[in-house]
Amino acid sequence: MNWQETLDQLEKGTVRSAFKLDGKWVANKEVKEAILAAFKAGELHQFPNGFVDKHNLPPREFKPEDKIRMVPGGSSVRRGAYVSSGVIIMPPAYINVGAYVDTGTMVDSHALVGSCAQIGKNVHLSAGVQIGGVLEPVGQTPVVIEDNAFIGAGAVIVEGIQVSEGAVIAPGTILSRGVPVYDCVHERILEIGEPIPPYAVVVTGSRPASTNLTWANKLGLQMRCAMIIKYKDAKTSAALELEGLLR
Numbered sequence: 648m649n650w651q652e653t654l655d656q657l658e659k660g661t662v663r664s665a666f667k668l669d670g671k672w673v674a675n676k677e678v679k680e681a682i683l684a685a686f687k688a689g690e691l692h693q694f695p696n697g698f699v700d701k702h703n704l705p706p707r708e709f710k711p712e713d714k715i716r717m718v719p720g721g722s723s724v725r726r727g728a729y730v731s732s733g734v735i736i737m738p739p740a741y742i743n744v745g746a747y748v749d750t751g752t753m754v755d756s757h758a759l760v761g762s763c764a765q766i767g768k769n770v771h772l773s774a775g776v777q778i779g780g781v782l783e784p785v786g787q788t789p790v791v792i793e794d795n796a797f798i799g800a801g802a803v804i805v806e807g808i809q810v811s812e813g814a815v816i817a818p819g820t821i822l823s824r825g826v827p828v829y830d831c832v833h834e835r836i837l838e839i840g841e842p843i844p845p846y847a848v849v850v851t852g853s854r855p856a857s858t859n860l861t862w863a864n865k866l867g868l869q870m871r872c873a874m875i876i877k878y879k880d881a882k883t884s885a886a887l888e889l890e891g892l893l894r
């Protein structure tokens with residue numbers, strides 16, 4: 648499939664830059680290669696209002712019948728991104744090429760959905776959430792946020808981290824491959840790259856500095872970690888209820 652066709656199909660949601668195979672998310676290398684080919688083929692072009700970008704990756708435009716609310720004020724959805732009907736995009740927000748945003752999801756102000764990120768149904772990306780893009784290497788799985796997950800304001804999720812269905816990431820939490828995740832319910836540390844389990848409630852914690860940093864240890868310095876403090880219960884749902892009222 649050439650890049651034009653790939654971008655068209657990405658926008659229709661008929662191909663995706665990652666998919667679940669036997670319960671595991673895998674990158675769709677062919678699609679990611681086509682996106683890279685589009686960048687290569689693109690020539691710089693002057694768009695209205697003084698914007699300059701590759702001519703073949705213009706901002707997408709929506710019509711009322713698409714049933715996507717993109718509130719005026721500086722948001723942009725790039726060519727080759729899929730946005731389902733029922734999505735709400737508050738300004739300013741950016742959804743990059745290859746991203747997939749499923750129905751009922753809220754992309755709040757100052758949120759970034761990076762290239763190829765996969766966002767499920769009824770996800771809440773609160774204000775200032777940064778979902779990193781993973782275009783290269785083509786074999787690397789992108790950030791995946793599964794259905795009904797809640798990502799609190801200012802959270803940063805990068806480097807192909809996967810957040811399973813219904814998980815709750817507290818405001819300000821940073822999830823990257825270098826940040827260990829302690830599951831305090833099951834008393835274990837997640838493997839590097841292991842998905843955040845379904846319905847986990849994750850907050851920011853701190854741990855003693857690595858043992859090889861002897862000076863830091865002597866001073867009692869701490870390093871960032873993430874902690875699963877509980878699994879979602881009725882109290883958590885009540886804490887997140889506000890969201891329903893916004894729709």
Ligand SMILES: CC(C)(COP(=O)(O)OP(=O)(O)OC[C@H]1O[C@@H](n2cnc3c(N)ncnc32)[C@H](O)[C@@H]1OP(=O)(O)O)[C@@H](O)C(=O)NCCC(=O)NCCS
Pocket residue numbers: 773799800815816817818848849850851876877880882883884886887889890
């Ligand atoms: C993450 C969150 C949803 C969890 O809610 P919850 O399930 O009711 O959590 P609980 O109150 O049962 O928390 C359990 C413990 O973890 C602590 N805790 C909860 N969130 C924490 C956080 N972000 N950082 C540190 N500790 C936290 C609580 O103080 C509590 O401690 P305690 O047992 O000593 O009292 C909630 O803390 C939160 O961050 N809400 C903000 C949601 C939001 O952004 N809403 C805006 C919608 S637009």
